[in-house]
Amino acid sequence: MVLQNNSFRGEIPPQIGNLLRLRHLILSNNSFGGSIPSNLSHCSNLRILDLIDNQLVGGIHSNLGSLRRLEYLGFSANSLVGPIPPSFGNLSLLEQLSLQQNALHGEIPEELSRLERLVFFQLSFNKLIGEIPPGIFNISSMLAFYVGSNQLRGSFPSDMGTTLPFLSLLGAFNNLFTGMIPPSLTNVTSLRGVFLCNNSFRGPIPKNLGRLTSLQMLVLDANQLHDDLSFISSLANCSNLKDLLVDVNLIHGSLPRSISNLSASVEVISMASNPIHGSIPSALGNLFNLSALNLENTFLTDRIPDSIGGLYSLQELHLSGNMFTGEIPSSIGNMTLLNILDLHSNSFQGYIPQSLGNCKQLIWLDLSNNNLIGTVPVEILSLFSLSIFFSLAHNNLSGSLPLQVGSLKNLAKLDLSYNRLTGLIPASISECLSLRWLYLEANSFDGQIPQSLRPLRALEELDLSNNIFSGPIPSFLAELTLLEYLNLSFNELEGQVPKAGVFLNASAVSVSGNRELCGGVPSLKLPLCKLPRSKNCCSTKAIVISVVAGSLLCLALLVLCLSIFFYRKKKQMTTDPSTxxxxxxxxxxxxxxxxxxxxxxxxxxxxxxxxxxxxxxxxxxxxxxxxxxxxxxxxxxxxxxxxxxxxxxxxxxxxxxxxxxxxxxxxxxxxxxxxxxxxxxFMANESLEEWLHPRTIGRDDEHDESRNLRLVQRLNIAIDIATAIEYLHKSCYPPIVHGDLKPSNVLLDNNMVPRVGDFGLAKITTVSAEATGIQDSTSTAVRGSIGYVPPEYGMGHKVSTPGDAYSYGILLLEMFTGKGPTEEAFGAHFNLHSFVQAALPDQAMDVVDLRILNEASDQQQEIMIRDCAASVLEVGVACSMDSPRDRMDMSEAIKELYSIKASYETKQRSTRK
The missing domain is CATH 3.30.200.20 (Phosphorylase Kinase; domain 1)
Structure with a gap:
C-alpha cells in the first residue's frame, strides 16, 4: 500500500491491521493524525513501515517489535513521545531505523545493539539522554549514524574507526559528548561527512585527515578542541572537501599558506572565535569557489590583501573583531555576489571604498567600530539590496547625510551613530518605509526633528540623542504605534513633551539633557509647563519699561564702584602670582x-x-x-x-x-x-565613591541597598567618565592629564550623570611631550592616590595620558567588583588588577559585585549580566596593564564599552519581546 505524498488526514484506519499479507505500508508525507494503530503488529509480513512526515502523536507500541520481517521502519517528522521500545531489538532483519524529529525521551535501548544488519541509524532531534550503548558501535554494516540534537553524553570509543569501517556519515552534533575525537576515524576512507559541532570534545583534531579522500564536510565548531593549524596541510589531499567549520574552539597559530592548497571545490571556511594570529595569506584568493569565509573574533592583524578580491564567488565575508589595519581593499568591490560583508570592530583607516557600490546583492553591511574617515559614499546608499542591516557607527565620518539614503527602501536597521555627521536629516529618509531600527545618536545633526520621519510607521527603536536638534518634540512621534524605544536626550529641544503613544512609558523614553522641556508624564520628572501669557499683558509695558530703566541706572552705578574696587584690588594682587x-x-x-x-x-x-x-x-x-x-x-x-x-x-x-x-x-x-x-x-548625588562603598560613610544597611547602582547605570557612568578623559587627552590643545582619577573625584548630578572633578593635580602638557607619552612635571614626587597611581610614577616617570588610562582601568574594575584597589584581602603580592586578571575569563563571576548579580530574575538574565560584566572587567584589565605601552587608551575603551552596552541592551530587548 503506497499512498505517500498526498493530503490524507484523520487517523490511520485501524482496519489496516487486518491486512495480514501486507508487505509495504507507505503513508509518508501526508497529514495523518492520532496515534499509530496498535494492531499493525498483526501484519506479520510487513517489510516496510513508513509513516514519516505526518502529525502522529502518542507513544510507539512495543508490540511492533514482533514484526520480525521488517527491513525499514520510519516514524520521523511526527510528534511521537515516550521511549524507544526495547522490543525493536528483535527486528533482526532491520536495515533502516528512522525516528528523528519527534519528542522521544529516555535512553537508547541496549537491545538495539542486536540489529546486526543496520545500515541507517537516525535518532536526531529528540530528547534522548544517557550514553550510546557500546554495542551499537560494533554494528559493522553501519553507513549513516545520526544522533544529533539530543542530550546524549559520554565519549566515543577509540577504535570506532575500526568497528565501523564503512561509515559514510557521522552526525552527533548538539549533544553533551566529551573526550577526544577518535584518531581511528581517519581509517574510514568512505567518510563523506563528520558533524560533531556543539559538544565538549577536547584534545587535538585527528591527524592524517588527508586519508579521507571522500570527505566533503568537516563540521567541528563549538567544542574545546586544542590544536594548531597543521591539520590544514593534511586536508589539501581531500579533493572533494566543500565545508570546513572549526570555529569556537581553542585552535591557535597563524594561518598557513597551505590554506590556499585546499581543494578548488571548497565553498565554506569558518575558523571564527579561535586564538588565531598573523595575517591573511595573499594566496587565499586562489579559492575561487569559496562562497563563505568567516574569520571573525580572532587575533588577525595587518592589512587585508588585495588578492581577496579574487574570491568572485564569495557570498559571505566575516572579518569582524580582529585587528586589521590599513584601508579596506577596494578589490572587495569585485565580489559582486556578496550578500553579507561584516568588517566591524577592527582598526581600518581611510575612506570607505566607493567600489562597494558594485556589490549589488548586499543585504548586510557592517563597517562599524573602525577609524574610517570621509563622507558616507552615495554609491553604498544607492544599494537597493540592503534590507537587513547597515551600520557605519563609531567611526570618524563627516559631512552631511546624502539624499541617496532614501534609496534604502527595504532596509530594516540603519546605524550611523557616533560619527561627525552634520546638517539636516534629508527629507528623502521618508522613503525608507521598512526601517524598524534607526540610530543617529552622537553626531551633530541640527534643525528640528524632521517631519520626514513621520511616514516611518514600522519604527520600533529611534535614537536621536547627543545631537543639536532644536525646537519642539513633534507630535507624530506619539503616533508611531510600533515604537518601543525613543531616545531624544542631550539635544536643545524645548516645549511640552507629548503624553501619548511611547511617551506614556517613561522607561522607553529618554529626554534628559534638554533643559527647556517640560510636562510629559510625571515619571519623567520634568518641570511643569508655564501657562501662556495673558493677552492684556501689554498694558503693563510702561511699568516694565520704568522698572528696567531704573534698574539699568543702578547697575551702571554699581559697575562704576566695582571697577574702582577691582582696579585697586588688582594692584594689590600683582604681588601674588597665585592670583x-x-x-x-x-x-x-x-x-x-x-x-x-x-x-x-x-x-x-x-x-x-x-x-x-x-x-x-x-x-x-x-x-x-x-x-x-x-x-x-x-x-x-x-x-x-x-x-x-x-x-x-x-x-x-x-x-x-x-x-x-x-x-x-x-x-x-x-x-x-x-x-x-x-x-x-552642586552635585545632589554626591560622589561615585559613596555609591560604590556606602558603608564607609556611616550609612545603615537599608540605605546601602537604596544606593545600589544597577549594571546599566554603571556602564553609562563608566562610558561618560572615559569620554571626559578622552576629551582632556585628545580634544584639548595642548592635552590635559587629570592626574588623580578615582571614585571620590567623580560626582553625580540629579540624573546620575557623572562629572569628573578635582583638577588639583592636572597638568597641561606640551605637544612634544604628548607625542612621546612623557609629560611635563614640576616635581619628581609621586602624585595621585595610592592604588590608582600607575607603577611608572613610582619609578620617577612623569605624568602622562597612559597614567590616566591606568587610573581609569582601576576605577572601572572597582565599579564592577565593588572592591577598592588597596584591600587587605589581596595580600602582599596581589592588587585589584592582578586579582581580576587571575579570575578572567572562567571565574569572572567570583569577582563581580554581588549587587550586580542580584539584578538577575532568572537564569537567562544571569547569563547576560555575567557576560556583560566579564567583558567590562576585560576592558578594565586592558587599561591598567603595568606597561604604559600595553594599555588600552580612552578612545578604544569607549569603543569597547559602547559595544558591550549595545550587545547587552539588544539581548535585553530580545528577551522582553
Missing amino acids: KLSLEHPFLRISYDELLRATGRFSESNLIGKGRYGMVYKGILDSGDMVAVKVLNLMQRGASRSFVSECRTLGTIRHRNLVKILSVCSSVDFCGNDFKALIYE
Missing part, C-alpha cells in the same frame, strides 16, 4: 562675605567632603543657587598650586562630564588671612 589667572570664560564674582553666609559660616553641618588640600561645603548663594564650595587649606603644601591648576584647567575647558566651575574667590578673611575658594555646581 594671576588666565580664564577664558567670565565667572560670577562672589565675595568671602557671601560665601560665609552661604555655608552658615562654614558650618560642619554643611561639610560634604574632605580633600587633600581643603574642605568642601554645601552652600546657598544670595541668588538662591545651591553650590559646592571648596575652601583651600593654604597651610597645606601645594594647596596654592592646586588652586591655580584647577583654575587654569576648568577655566578653559567645557564638557558635560566635567565639573563646571562657577566662580573663584581669592581674597582675605575677616582676620586678614589669605583666603582661596573654588565654587562649583
